[in-house]
Amino acid sequence: MRFVEDPVISISPITPEEFERFRRLLQEHAGIALLPEKRVMVASRLAKRLNFYGLDNYGAYFRLATDPEHPDEFQILVNALTTNETYFFREPSHFEFLRDKMLPAWPTQPLRIWSAACSSGEEAYSLAMVLADKGRNRAWEVLGSDLSTRVLEVARAGIYPLDRIEQLERRLMEKYCLKGVRSQAGHFRVNAELRERVKFEQINLTQPLPGHLGKFDAIFLRNVLIYFDPDTKKRVVENLLPALQPHGYFVVSHSESLHSVTQRLQTVVPSIYRLS
Known part of the structure; x- marks a missing residue:
């Protein structure tokens, strides 16, 4: 097997x-259902890995990536095929609900929120900004998790292009972020104080949860269920519910619904549910 840095071979169409x-x-x-029209996307995202190994067909790469001797390559494959589109304060009404409804009514114990498919971390840091800004010095914790190790590395670094901040208030930007200069111009970084209070972990939501997670007062699972078939949706939600405190909140995107997924959650407002 040879390794090459530049595309020097012809790859057969997938x-x-x-x-x-x-x-x-x-x-x-991962429970993700790829539609047939995603075939071109799969081929495009994996072509670099075929070139890296000097392979001319996708079948050979599949065999390599699924060989137990190449566990790192299997994770690279998963990273490449999972979708990770996000930005700060996406669907802002959910953060307004956290600020205006959840926080004022919360008891005095530490507040724990889980961004259960956090991608590169924008949602987790958006939650943290609300808690730090409106939490009245209460103890709180945000956990971000994702299946992709690639996006988790970005999340832990907390460095983002400025085009991710369309929904981010200037006041919060100035309070919790640092603009890049010189080589980092056009980017900003979440400040160290906020980064230290947000933890990130790789978790496969279709599998039993790690026992150390504990309970959360709110779980955000937004723009994820749309990629799952009905059976996988039910399995993922049932996996997560044991990690939710009694009467805790479960938040999905405005394009998703849990009405046919579980009977254990009651609708508060569209896309926001509460454990009964």
């Missing part, structure tokens, strides 16, 4: 059978 292997693998490992 076949329907090869795409089906990747599709089935991602479904079994």
